[in-house]
Amino acid sequence: MTRPGADRRTREHRFPPWSVFTTFFLLSFVAIVCWSFASPLGAAPDEHSHIIRADALDHGQIGTNSFPHNRVLVTFKVPVSINEAKFWMTCWQFHATIPASCSTQWPTSEKLVFTTTHVGHYPPLYYALVGTGSFISQQRSGIYAMRLVSAGASAFMLALCAYGVAKWSRRRYIVVGVFVSLTPITLFLSSSVNPSGFEIVTAICLWTLAIILALDYPSDPPRGLVVLIGATASVLALVRGLSPLWVTLVGLTIAVLVGSRHVLYYFRARRDVRVATVVVAVAGALAALWIFTQGTLNVLASHVAIDPATSEFHTLHLVANHGYQWLREGVGVLGWLDTPMPLNFYQAWYLLLAIVLAVAFVHATWRQRTWTIALCVMSYVIPVVIVAHQAKANGIVWQGRDGMPLAVGALILAGALWGRQTNRAVFGRAVASLIVATVSGLELIAFYVNLRRYAVGINGPRLFFLHHQGWSPPTGQLLTLMVYAVAVVALAALTISWICSPQDDSLEEIGSINDRPAHEFV
Numbered sequence: 001m002t003r004p005g006a007d008r009r010t011r012e013h014r015f016p017p018w019s020v021f022t023t024f025f026l027l028s029f030v031a032i033v034c035w036s037f038a039s040p041l042g043a044a045p046d047e048h049s050h051i052i053r054a055d056a057l058d059h060g061q062i063g064t065n066s067f068p069h070n071r072v073l074v075t076f077k078v079p080v081s082i083n084e085a086k087f088w089m090t091c092w093q094f095h096a097t098i099p100a101s102c103s104t105q106w107p108t109s110e111k112l113v114f115t116t117t118h119v120g121h122y123p124p125l126y127y128a129l130v131g132t133g134s135f136i137s138q139q140r141s142g143i144y145a146m147r148l149v150s151a152g153a154s155a156f157m158l159a160l161c162a163y164g165v166a167k168w169s170r171r172r173y174i175v176v177g178v179f180v181s182l183t184p185i186t187l188f189l190s191s192s193v194n195p196s197g198f199e200i201v202t203a204i205c206l207w208t209l210a211i212i213l214a215l216d217y218p219s220d221p222p223r224g225l226v227v228l229i230g231a232t233a234s235v236l237a238l239v240r241g242l243s244p245l246w247v248t249l250v251g252l253t254i255a256v257l258v259g260s261r262h263v264l265y266y267f268r269a270r271r272d273v274r275v276a277t278v279v280v281a282v283a284g285a286l287a288a289l290w291i292f293t294q295g296t297l298n299v300l301a302s303h304v305a306i307d308p309a310t311s312e313f314h315t316l317h318l319v320a321n322h323g324y325q326w327l328r329e330g331v332g333v334l335g336w337l338d339t340p341m342p343l344n345f346y347q348a349w350y351l352l353l354a355i356v357l358a359v360a361f362v363h364a365t366w367r368q369r370t371w372t373i374a375l376c377v378m379s380y381v382i383p384v385v386i387v388a389h390q391a392k393a394n395g396i397v398w399q400g401r402d403g404m405p406l407a408v409g410a411l412i413l414a415g416a417l418w419g420r421q422t423n424r425a426v427f428g429r430a431v432a433s434l435i436v437a438t439v440s441g442l443e444l445i446a447f448y449v450n451l452r453r454y455a456v457g458i459n460g461p462r463l464f465f466l467h468h469q470g471w472s473p474p475t476g477q478l479l480t481l482m483v484y485a486v487a488v489v490a491l492a493a494l495t496i497s498w499i500c501s502p503q504d505d506s507l508e509e510i511g512s513i514n515d516r517p518a519h520e521f522v
Contacts, residue, residue: 021162021163021166023494024162028491029152030487031487031491032190034191034480035187036151038447038450038454038480040089040100041143041144043192044191045336049118050130050193052086053120054126054131054133054134055078055146056076058132072118072299073117074120075116076120077115078113078138079110079111079113080109080111080112081138082138082143086115088104092454095338096453099456106140121295121298122296123238123240126198129149130146132145132149150192150193151190153198154190157232158204158205160232161204161209168212168222171216173416173428174415175495176356176432176436176499177356178412179439180349180411183330183404184442185400185401186201186401187446188332188334188446195239196402199236202239203405203409207409207412207413209225211409211413213254214257215257219262221266226272226273233280233283234279235283237280241291241296241297242386242402243287249378249406256371257367300397301397303395306391306392307392308392316384318391318396319387320384322396322398326399327350330407332345332349335453345445353411356411357410357414359428361417371413372413376407378406382403383402433496437492444485455471456469464477465478
């Protein structure tokens, strides 16, 4: 006769955390690398500038300000073969009907030339990481190596996110929120040399870990979870200019969901919590020091200008009208914002967002509902306020990807709030599985649209990959499509199996733990 605890241990180890980490890392890495090869060099927004900065930084150059009065453009000295990233894409950039095959041969000269970039004042962490690819080569292969390093860093964060769920949470539906947050623009940017993708994926990881702590362990979080949150928050704070703001809002979310008495208990009784908080504070202070001394928040003027004579109210109105455009961009307007998806694609993604939020509201408490709404509102209001503040001087300088590190928090929280009652219901598992499968299908569509745009133009032959027409990735058109499809389908199948698997009931009462006095846990 089987002992009562034996079945529980079997269920707990059906998806061991390190196996989940390894599997998610490998599949995510393969998928993102496919994006890296399916887009020609320079295809992502400002990728050429980030390539120059990464190469220069890892070869000992901090750069000098070309125009000290605005601290935007910075001069570096790089090989011609690296500087070519500025020019190679000019024949197809902003022209979605023109394939990348129009570009000329990439030069191989390593003669050093002076060049300027507007990202020389951005925080250096990401560039120091991806710039290691330039030690392999300062030719095209070295730039692809930079992309692979960026893809590996993003895949690592996604795997760490999955590990956190497998290790510490029985709220498996949180991965539904993660899947819907992982939009095509995030994968596209993560596959290129651009810190935006890494920032969004790191934010997804941090939000997931933080929400697990707030909902599953409001009184006594595991030490490993505290350490991972501290490390991930520190990394995120050092990625981009607004990253410390997103980290602050994650911390505020923990405080709101946990409650003041448990927060105070954390700091009185838990040394690891105090140490993690200090580490994050130091990282935030270093980030702020760089941001404000180097002028990170100074930006190039946008082509969407606003007359300085415009009233404050009308300026706010003009900026606020861009909300829907930012939403579309956050889902996926690829390339240099020149490769949109079909209309039905966006409508399907918006429907998924609505379903995730609606189901969460059924099972959430009023505090949880209120904060989820607050995160949604802040995802719109904060960009409007930031952009409106500088609009008369610089125009409307914002893209949907810039606010994604905050927006994903609302979706991940909503996924976590689906509740264990939903998890037991066949209908709930069916809805969650359908969402994951639909997201994977939409990702395949986005990948195909992106590859087709560069191979034969956005209006080119639909079956271009069967005839090897136009521009081709280094890995080939058909092979790249097939490998990506296998990776995405495998990841979706694993996730659906994970969601639908029997779960341990040891955290059954954890949802009501907030109602107990903090001193009971001392």
